[in-house]
Amino acid sequence: MFKKMMRGALARRLQTLQGRLLVGLVLTWLAIIGLLLGVAWGIGQTLVGEANLTHLGYQAEMLSRGLQDRLGQRFNALTHFTEQLADGPADEVGERLDENRSLLAYFEGVVIIEADGTVVADIPEVPGRVGLDTTSREFFQSMRHAPWPFVSRPFVGRVSEEPLVLMLVPRFTAEGEFNGMVGGLLNLAHGHFFRSIASQSFEHEGHVAIFQPNGEPVFVPHSLNGQVETLQRQDPLDFQLALDGWQGETRHQLGGESMLVAYRQVWEADWIVAMMMPRSAVLAPLHAFLERLWWTWLVAILLMLVATRWWVGRQLTPLHRLEQQIDEVGAGTRHQLAISSNLTELTQVSNAFNNLENERREALNHLRDRQTFLDAVLGSTPTGMFIADLEGQISYLNPALESLLGLPEKDPTSVIWERIHQEDRQGALDLWRHTLAHGSDFVRQLRVHDAQGELLWVEVHASQVQGSDKPLGIVGTVKDITERRHQEALQRWEAEHDPLTGLLNRRGFERRLEEALADFTKIGTPSALVLFDLDHFKPVNDEGGHALGDELLRRVAAVVTRETRRSDHLARQGGDEFGLLMPSCTLRQAEKIAESIRTAIAQASVRHAGKDYFVTASLGLTSFRPGDDSLATVLDRADAASYDAKRQGRNAIMVDGDATAPSSCGTEG
Numbered sequence: 001m002f003k004k005m006m007r008g009a010l011a012r013r014l015q016t017l018q019g020r021l022l023v024g025l026v027l028t029w030l031a032i033i034g035l036l037l038g039v040a041w042g043i044g045q046t047l048v049g050e051a052n053l054t055h056l057g058y059q060a061e062m063l064s065r066g067l068q069d070r071l072g073q074r075f076n077a078l079t080h081f082t083e084q085l086a087d088g089p090a091d092e093v094g095e096r097l098d099e100n101r102s103l104l105a106y107f108e109g110v111v112i113i114e115a116d117g118t119v120v121a122d123i124p125e126v127p128g129r130v131g132l133d134t135t136s137r138e139f140f141q142s143m144r145h146a147p148w149p150f151v152s153r154p155f156v157g158r159v160s161e162e163p164l165v166l167m168l169v170p171r172f173t174a175e176g177e178f179n180g181m182v183g184g185l186l187n188l189a190h191g192h193f194f195r196s197i198a199s200q201s202f203e204h205e206g207h208v209a210i211f212q213p214n215g216e217p218v219f220v221p222h223s224l225n226g227q228v229e230t231l232q233r234q235d236p237l238d239f240q241l242a243l244d245g246w247q248g249e250t251r252h253q254l255g256g257e258s259m260l261v262a263y264r265q266v267w268e269a270d271w272i273v274a275m276m277m278p279r280s281a282v283l284a285p286l287h288a289f290l291e292r293l294w295w296t297w298l299v300a301i302l303l304m305l306v307a308t309r310w311w312v313g314r315q316l317t318p319l320h321r322l323e324q325q326i327d328e329v330g331a332g333t334r335h336q337l338a339i340s341s342n343l344t345e346l347t348q349v350s351n352a353f354n355n356l357e358n359e360r361r362e363a364l365n366h367l368r369d370r371q372t373f374l375d376a377v378l379g380s381t382p383t384g385m386f387i388a389d390l391e392g393q394i395s396y397l398n399p400a401l402e403s404l405l406g407l408p409e410k411d412p413t414s415v416i417w418e419r420i421h422q423e424d425r426q427g428a429l430d431l432w433r434h435t436l437a438h439g440s441d442f443v444r445q446l447r448v449h450d451a452q453g454e455l456l457w458v459e460v461h462a463s464q465v466q467g468s469d470k471p472l473g474i475v476g477t478v479k480d481i482t483e484r485r486h487q488e489a490l491q492r493w494e495a496e497h498d499p500l501t502g503l504l505n506r507r508g509f510e511r512r513l514e515e516a517l518a519d520f521t522k523i524g525t526p527s528a529l530v531l532f533d534l535d536h537f538k539p540v541n542d543e544g545g546h547a548l549g550d551e552l553l554r555r556v557a558a559v560v561t562r563e564t565r566r567s568d569h570l571a572r573q574g575g576d577e578f579g580l581l582m583p584s585c586t587l588r589q590a591e592k593i594a595e596s597i598r599t600a601i602a603q604a605s606v607r608h609a610g611k612d613y614f615v616t617a618s619l620g621l622t623s624f625r626p627g628d629d630s631l632a633t634v635l636d637r638a639d640a641a642s643y644d645a646k647r648q649g650r651n652a653i654m655v656d657g658d659a660t661a662p663s664s665c666g667t668e669g
Helices: 002-014 017-087 090-099 101-105 138-145 192-198 222-234 237-243 279-315 317-331 344-380 399-405 413-418 422-438 482-496 506-523 538-544 546-563 587-603 631-647
Strands: 109-113 119-123 163-172 178-187 207-211 217-219 248-254 257-266 271-278 384-388 394-397 442-449 455-466 471-480 527-535 569-574 577-583 605-608 611-614 616-623 653-655 658-660
Touching: 017 090, 017 101, 017 109, 017 163, 017 178, 017 248, 017 257, 017 271, 017 279, 090 109, 090 119, 101 109, 101 119, 138 163, 138 178, 178 192, 207 222, 222 248, 237 248, 237 257, 237 271, 257 279, 271 279, 317 344, 384 399, 384 455, 394 399, 399 471, 422 442, 422 455, 455 482, 482 506, 506 527, 506 569, 506 577, 506 631, 527 587, 527 631, 538 546, 538 605, 538 611, 546 569, 546 577, 546 587, 546 605, 577 587, 587 616, 587 653, 616 631, 631 653
Parallel strands: 616 653
Antiparallel strands: 109 119, 109 178, 163 178, 207 217, 207 271, 248 257, 257 271, 384 394, 384 471, 442 455, 455 471, 527 577, 527 616, 569 577, 605 611, 653 658
């Protein structure tokens, strides 16, 4: 809970300019400190590394010189003792050696070896040492062929079984011939000579190792065993150069740690001194210094933060007054800002706000005038208009649309949709949703109910109003096209109907024939066709006139219509020629209907000048067949059947060329 409250307080603080300035200053100081520490760390590493590398080389140089001096002292002591031996008898070397026990201050042991390689005396006396044969030792062979002071390679003493190094000085006879040697033993494990080297260190982290020219270690402290083994295994170039006689400072990666290494030569013993120091030990003082410096800077930041917070708060006082006056302008209790401050920026902000407020008030007044003008225009236009939002909710209806639909302006959008005819509602709703989703225009003719329930045809055209960067809403118009639709329907009816009988004319009949033939071709729907004309119609026109003939045609149309089905299409194709299309009708069913038509026509009559006029019909019947590829084929077949009916005596039905004369037929006369 406490952490949550602290996070909330920090978030509120960051929402203020003062808080952001303070956080910005803190982050800036932290970035500067981090940058300075990083630069100091990088430069410090380089400088400290170079300085310590130089100092390490100086230490190695001092150590190598010290070793040379100490080796020189020991060689001098051995040489002086050798000279004493040359002055006395050969059988007294043991006594002479015992008299010079002061040599043990330099060595852990001293031995005298004859020219044949036999040890003849030693101090301190070690059982088994006198009498040893050293001719197989490398140092003996070296001294015989190069008789000058020599330091042997490390070896394990046969008697002491300790790791030893032997410092040798040759003995000569009065004639200058090789007469043996005197050797001082240095114990690698316990001798004070090498213990003094082991105590050498640099800042308690650096250590010294001594190598032979072949890379084998002469002396290695226990703390350096792992690094020396790694150095021998990796065998870097600088190490090989040092074994060849190079002196200098370098860096090695040993055991995953960077080491500073200084190589020096001890020529008297043919040794290579390597002084090593871990880089982490070199950088430890720098790290400690930077850590102390970091805490010092952090305290300085906290003190500066307190001072900065006070100073920022004081500088932002005019800004708080500006904020208060802006709130008053927003509340309407003030119209202008009045800030007295010597800060140029605040004065500029105040002036800019006052100018903007003046422009806003002018724009608001202008907008109100335009809104009033727009309301007047929308209210006076006879075309219905509406406004909807981008969600499709209608927010405004002008008076013309309210009057057309009989709806008050505040009715919900759902009520308006309910006024749409049920058959048109779903299609209009789908198109409206598409318009909202894609921004396309909504154009549709549909039926709506007015307040009295009367059905009206309207044309709706709506489109999005696009702002500078996004759509603002939808504006639409609604036109009453009821009269136009009725007129168009009448024109379509007149174009396909006979004005005398009200039946289909040739144009309308052929269109329906084409549709029926297409259905038959696609799905095999059976249809029958009857073509017939009237027998004995010419005397009616000749004796009674065209008016009497027209009346008879209307009566024939009426009686035939009564005998057909609601789905059938009856047409007057011109003069006394008629056609009947019977969709979804088999030939057998069509014969029955044709017979009832023939009978009904024979009973129709008109009277003129005391005389009754009758007509009959010759009917040709056919049906659609597979392979019928055009109307002409079907019409020709039905027309031929009608002519066959006339040749067979009229008042008859011919089905595809077969004459049928019912028993109820009247005679031709």
